[in-house]
Amino acid sequence: MKIRYIILIINIFISAIAFGQKYTISGYVQDSASGEKLFGANVYDTRSHLGVATNEYGFFSLTLPQDSVSLVVSYIGYGAYSHNFYIDQDIRINIKLNSANMLSEVVITESKSDQMVKDVQMSIVRLPVEQLKTLPVFMGEADVMKTLQLMPGVQSGNEGTSGIYVRGGGPDQNLILLDGVPVYNANHLFGFFSVFNPDAISSINLIKGGFPAQYSGRLSSVIDIRLKEGNDKKYGGEFSIGTIAAKVMVEGPIWKDHTSFIFSARRTYIDVLAAPVIALINKYSGNSEKLKAGYYFYDANLKLNHKFSDKDRLFISGYFGRDKAYIKNEEEYFYYDTLYNDKSDMGLYWGNITTSMRWNHVFNQKLFSNVTLIYSNYKFDTYMEYDNLANKQSIEKYSFDYFSGINDYGAKIDLNYYPASKHELKLGASTTYHVFKPGVSVLTQTIDTTGLETKMGSREIYGTEINVYASDNITITGRLKADIGVNYSGFIVKKKYYQSAEPRVSARFLINENLSMKAAYTRMAQYVHLLTNSTIGLPTDLWLPTTDTIRPQRSNQVALGFAYNLKNKWDFSIEGFFKDMKGLIEYKEGASFFGVSDNWESKIEMGRGWSYGAEFLVRKTTGKITGWIGYTLSWAWRQFDNLNFGEKFPYKYDRRHDIAIALIYNKSENFDFGMTWVFGTGNAVTLAYGRYFGLNGGEIGEYGGRNSFRAPAYHRLDFNFNFKKQNKLGERIWSLGVYNAYCRQNPFYLYFGYDNHDNRCLKQISLFPIMPSIKFSQTF
8 A cells, every 4th residue: 555655646746747847949930931030920829828929030939838739920911820739848940931922811810910919018010011012102112211100109290301209209319220220310302211221121110118128228219120131042132113213122042041142222313304404494594504403312231141050140231321412503704805614512411321240149948149249320411612713723712511420339239038938038238339420610711822721610529338238028927917127328428427227117917818908117318419400301410429518318208008909800009108308408599500510518408308198099900901090199398498488388399189091902912002191280380470670670570489389280191002913023013102192282381471462471381292103113
């Protein structure tokens, strides 16, 4: 009997050990056709109700008890992968998903329908790249930033101005990352296009609040854009030519299944189209002046990646882009038998350069690392030249050149550690060396052979930024999950050291399988500032550092919301938020852009701001008709001691109501249709509400409070039609678009003038009437 009891006890003990045993499933999730790693794919065991999302490089690690496993892997736009097996050892598996165009609609639509409900992260927008090519676009060019502006909580400036504005923040408060490298000016063509070529993009994530601990340095948003890695199995690409631009993308293996590349480039030809028009003007103008003017932009992306082994991978990526606008004028004339020649040349150009090198290493089933080296450059330059020649000899010459910019050199390490099934740890550190060029003006004057050069402006300023972070994504119960972390940041400039401890907390409570409540608190610090001229739509960005007199920007943000999924077809969400900001900067009264570079710290006011509101989103995710309706109700305020008599005033882009409707109709494989309609309360502006005459008889405007006048509401309807057909090369697409379909005269600039009866009245300048576009694309 004793032996039987002993054997029974031993069996119970062994069973308990076996029951307590846990094993890890790890690997990568990737596109089956191209080998592209998928960021943010869900890996979920339906039996234990435990899951994890792939990191930025498609890696996952999921620890489960020894038992039967029903593994489901899903990603938006891809068919779900499912596999049933028994786990009794650590398993390494690479999972390949089939993209949407390889599957039926029913399979696709069930792949990730409840992500909004079950994610801990709130205030996040994951934008499928394919949607960019279906929705209406300006002049036929799909654009990342313009599509993000259709989301709740994201607002644009007026037409002709740069930047996006998230939850009452400024354009400098968006951390825009391209393969992990900050981009300081994300706009081409004065804000009408972004610098991101959709053909080269793999994923787009916008975070408006509840920021994870690994992000830092900006107050209002993170826009994390990842480039494609390049197809490591076969060559392919796409070229297109549209109304104002042409572009090409090529990708393929250098060493199949080991090394791949992707290259994309585009250029506008506005200057080429304008040249014959200007030539006709010169020919028939009847004067001796010869005018030459134009504008163009170009950009290019290149990315290489090499797989050394299943544990090591190297990525090298780069971006280069430039915009240039110019006006040249030449006139010849005789005066007292002398041939005079007057030449003038004016222009401006700006652009970014970014490069990164990243090394991924898998230490074991539970530990993943990424080491990154980065470089980022932004430069703005405007110039004016005048040369007066007599009998082809220069007798008088003037030139003016103004330039500003910023360079970043950085290194960082990120670790993902999965110690247990209910924990996902993220740890990391980074350092960035900033070189600020607040603005230098060079004036050169040459008369006969005597020259004089005058140089004004601030010298380069150097600053070092450091960050250390840690977070844990914890499954507390089956219904409650939280992401708790902290980011410590510091900034060293001119022997001054600023520091900030920034807690980050996000939580999700699952009320039922289709409904969840979410909450988040975030503290952020920002050590760079931006001054931009608010009266013109030019890229006059002046990036400035925190100094011993200019303090860092800081913010606290809280958010509360609900997410609901209906029948795996509809997503509903509502979020309320409050954000408080300190350390904001603005020009002093009367300060100007061109004068601020000289002793700029004395021409800046510091103040605070706050914003609050609610965001509503209804999104249909399945069927032939998909799309969303977004609505934002918000208030955004600013307050500076020496502006507006110290009283609070509305932020320029304070919009009480903002509505966006996006509709996509996929009728068949050969035709799809996109429509968007946007409405926004008019911007807050400062105008003279009255006038009086001074002692010399000149008219003087009498102004009210700062931003106390509301511009008329902005609204616009756009359409896009895609006609597709398979041919020998691949897929041919003709795209027809209409921008501002009902020709709304939206205000770009407001001013008081006079009508035909000399009565004072409000007038406006509008930029674009109805604008048709056409584009041809061919894949190969």
